[in-house]
Amino acid sequence: MTAAIEVTNLTKRYGSITALDDVTVSIQQDSITGILGRNGAGKTVLMSVITAQEAPTQGTVRMFGQSPWENASVLSGTCFIRDNQRYPDEYRLAQLLRVGPLFYENWDEALAERIVETFEIPGGRSIRKLSRGQLSAVGLLMGLASRAPITFFDEPYLGLDITARTLFYDLLLEDYAAHPRTVVVSTHLIEEMEQLLERVVILHHGRVRENADIEDLRQRAVRLSGRTADLDRVVGGYEVLRRSTLGTLSTALVTSTDSIRGDAAAAGVDVEPASIHELVAAYGMQTEEVAR
Ligand SMILES: Nc1ncnc2c1ncn2[C@@H]1O[C@H](COP(=O)(O)OP(=O)(O)OP(=O)(O)O)[C@@H](O)[C@H]1O
Numbered sequence: 001m002t003a004a005i006e007v008t009n010l011t012k013r014y015g016s017i018t019a020l021d022d023v024t025v026s027i028q029q030d031s032i033t034g035i036l037g038r039n040g041a042g043k044t045v046l047m048s049v050i051t052a053q054e055a056p057t058q059g060t061v062r063m064f065g066q067s068p069w070e071n072a073s074v075l076s077g078t079c080f081i082r083d084n085q086r087y088p089d090e091y092r093l094a095q096l097l098r099v100g101p102l103f104y105e106n107w108d109e110a111l112a113e114r115i116v117e118t119f120e121i122p123g124g125r126s127i128r129k130l131s132r133g134q135l136s137a138v139g140l141l142m143g144l145a146s147r148a149p150i151t152f153f154d155e156p157y158l159g160l161d162i163t164a165r166t167l168f169y170d171l172l173l174e175d176y177a178a179h180p181r182t183v184v185v186s187t188h189l190i191e192e193m194e195q196l197l198e199r200v201v202i203l204h205h206g207r208v209r210e211n212a213d214i215e216d217l218r219q220r221a222v223r224l225s226g227r228t229a230d231l232d233r234v235v236g237g238y239e240v241l242r243r244s245t246l247g248t249l250s251t252a253l254v255t256s257t258d259s260i261r262g263d264a265a266a267a268g269v270d271v272e273p274a275s276i277h278e279l280v281a282a283y284g285m286q287t288e289e290v291a292r
Pocket residue numbers: 014017018019037038039040041042043044045046
């Protein structure tokens with residue numbers, strides 16, 4: 001694995017708030033990596049520090065082996081589309097399409113035009129008058145057409161309807177297959193996006209809870225369900241990530257082990273693979289102490 005981004009012992013504090021707490025993570029080159037975690041987990045701050053929009057309190061960031069801080073040669077190869085991306089006040093789409101190639105050397109004009117048509121982005125008014133979804137479509141346009149070697153999308157779909165989101169996912173996969181590059185995307189729409197992701201970083205209270213291949217993560221936990229008394233007999237020896245009971249029936253999300261399926265079968269308890277979004281939700285419910 002070649003790392004496009006290496007973050008080492010990164011801490012970011014704002015006064016008494018610790019947004020990132022000793023984060024060490026590497027992001028694989030030519031992969032699509034999802035940054036997941038609860039509100040306030042540190043996803044945006046991590047991307048802001050990696051892209052040198054904010055200085056770390058401690059720790060180091062390397063992109064393609066170099067520090068991005070005031071490093072034009074590194075930063076020219078990155079594109080960061082924020083959820084609240086701002087553009088100059090009176091800018092219209094045509095101006096944005098003209099400056100794209102000035103900022104990004106791999107800019108693809110045909111792709112940009114295709115995205116304008118696909119997402120029906122209006123060109124006749126200033127960008128600040130666009131709807132929330134249309135503004136997100138402009139962000140997708142910049143992020144995709146830039147073809148930057150490292151592209152960050154921070155919740156890129158805000159306000160986009162389901163058709164537009166599906167079009168985005170299809171376009172991203174198609175363009176990534178034709179032009180492999182490193183894409184980092186933060187999202188809460190885990191079920192929708194997980195088929196795109198190859199790697200996943202899960203943040204919790206500013207710390208890395210998981211940094212794994214998505215296939216490995218899928219093996220990480222199982223969902224047990226059955227009669228509460230039967231379930232009680234099984235879960236005792238395992239790490240229970242989340243449990244719920246309705247009447248006489250219970251379900252439990254349990255860290256997967258070699259013996260869990262045998263033990264569950266012996267107790268008459270059903271076992272199914274847990275989904276990534278169940279796992280992320282369960283991690284998010286853990287107290288800070290448990291997560292460490
Ligand atoms: N400029 C700032 N000053 C003070 N605290 C900040 C600042 N920026 C971020 N934070 C805090 O850092 C923490 C992480 O914020 P961040 O925006 O990275 O969360 P997030 O994971 O992106 O959340 P969300 O999913 O809600 O977008 C939060 O507690 C936030 O309040």
